[in-house]
Amino acid sequence: MLTSNRMNGLHPYVPGEQPKDRVYIKLNANENPYPPSKEVTKAVVKFVKQHPDKLGLYPDPDSNDLHAAIADMLNKSGGVLCRAQVHGKEVAPAPEDKIPFTVTPDMIYSGNGSDEVLSFVFYAFFDSGRKFVLPEFTYSFYPVYAGFYDIPMDTVPLKDDWSLDTEEMLKRAENNQCGMIFANPNAPTGIGLTRDQVREMLKKARADQIFIVDEAYVDFGGESCIPLLAEFKNLVIVRTFSKSLCGAGQRLGYIVSSPELVNIVTTVKNSVNHFPIDAVAQVSGAAACRDVAYYVGTSKKVAEEREAFYNFLKDKGFYVIKSQTNFLFAKKDGIAGEDLYKGIKAEGLLIRHFKTPGIEDFVRITIGTKEQMAELRKAFEKVLGK
Numbered sequence: 472m473l474t475s476n477r478m479n480g481l482h483p484y485v486p487g488e489q490p491k492d493r494v495y496i497k498l499n500a501n502e503n504p505y506p507p508s509k510e511v512t513k514a515v516v517k518f519v520k521q522h523p524d525k526l527g528l529y530p531d532p533d534s535n536d537l538h539a540a541i542a543d544m545l546n547k548s549g550g551v552l553c554r555a556q557v558h559g560k561e562v563a564p565a566p567e568d569k570i571p572f573t574v575t576p577d578m579i580y581s582g583n584g585s586d587e588v589l590s591f592v593f594y595a596f597f598d599s600g601r602k603f604v605l606p607e608f609t610y611s612f613y614p615v616y617a618g619f620y621d622i623p624m625d626t627v628p629l630k631d632d633w634s635l636d637t638e639e640m641l642k643r644a645e646n647n648q649c650g651m652i653f654a655n656p657n658a659p660t661g662i663g664l665t666r667d668q669v670r671e672m673l674k675k676a677r678a679d680q681i682f683i684v685d686e687a688y689v690d691f692g693g694e695s696c697i698p699l700l701a702e703f704k705n706l707v708i709v710r711t712f713s714k715s716l717c718g719a720g721q722r723l724g725y726i727v728s729s730p731e732l733v734n735i736v737t738t739v740k741n742s743v744n745h746f747p748i749d750a751v752a753q754v755s756g757a758a759a760c761r762d763v764a765y766y767v768g769t770s771k772k773v774a775e776e777r778e779a780f781y782n783f784l785k786d787k788g789f790y791v792i793k794s795q796t797n798f799l800f801a802k803k804d805g806i807a808g809e810d811l812y813k814g815i816k817a818e819g820l821l822i823r824h825f826k827t828p829g830i831e832d833f834v835r836i837t838i839g840t841k842e843q844m845a846e847l848r849k850a851f852e853k854v855l856g857k
């Protein structure tokens with residue numbers, strides 16, 4: 472056979488569809504409906520025009536400017552954009568989000584989207600001999616990496632209200648003498664644990680058990696665990712530019728952790744590709760972080776539209792999970808998730824349906840602009856027959 476056994480055993484991730492047959496309003500991949508800040512465009516154009524030579528040279532291997540800009544953004548915003556306060560171009564954290572220490576650039580590692588970052592984190596901290604713990608319904612890339620690196624999983628069912636069963640997760644991690652990963656807020660449910668809940672988990676866990684907290688959606692209303700880095704050395708926080716920083720096409724993700732764990736992930740990366748993200752992505756990412764005020768505005772708008780659409784779905788008789796993210800997870804008696812998805816697609820909008828048993832009744836709806844959500848309301852009314 473031409474291919475390796477390893478290759479034959481792969482089960483790659485299936486992203487939300489990106490059809491080319493017609494122009495849909497895309498509310499199926501949790502992308503941000505707003506463009507990046509004008510400062511990003513300006514910085515990229517300036518870089519390419521003024522320094523075309525730099526495209527012919529290897530980029531800064533340490534992404535120093537980008538890491539400084541990310542750290543600065545976190546310190547200024549508290550790591551939860553939709554609650555941050557803006558005065559002109561100045562941004563301050565909401566009091567409850569203020570990080571009680573200064574995040575420094577050596578606490579940041581960045582990569583080509585948080586998907587790549589996650590793959591190195593899996594390689595660095597989970598073992599093929601020990602099961603790691605994850606929730607049954609969570610980001611569906613985690614099981615893909617487990618397969619890729621041949622790491623066994625211990626999957627913990629969610630509670631009846633779709634929240635994480637933290638007690639059971641801790642018990643299994645203790646039994647397996649291994650760590651855990653979860654998204655906080657979780658996907659596709661949209662429910663978050665509070666920082667105090669995560670702190671309680673970390674207090675009960677042993678210091679040599681790794682905790683990976685994926686904060687892809689935290690800017691839309693969750694509680695960040697960055698402040699816990701002062702107390703726990705076994706915590707790795709993974710974040711992305713793809714959702715709240717309107718940058719899915721930039722492919723930028725990062726971790727916030729102790730400098731020691733940052734170095735460990737860097738060692739893994741340097742064993743695969745000894746260069747970091749490309750030079751243009753470094754420039755665009757830093758420019759985005761420096762205009763954090765803009766993204767505070769877009770995050771607040773997304774959170775407002777989410778609440779409005781939550782109420783709409785409730786009025787229509789849906790079971791809707793209260794969300795701290797840029798999406799809603801909802802179902803309705805009498806209409807199958809797949810039929811709803813198909814009906815909405817026929818109206819020119821894409822939402823997401825998962826065939827996964829246990830959640831097949833639901834649809835996941837990414838929050839778009841006010842105008843897009845108005846179109847979606849019309850489509851729902853048509854499909855549901857008013």
Ligand SMILES: *Cc1c(COP(=O)(O)O)cnc(C)c1O
Nearest residue numbers: 584585586610654687711713724
């Ligand atoms: C979208 C998402 C990611 C991936 O983000 P990229 O930076 O675009 O690779 C990671 N984790 C979760 C939970 C996500 O929803």
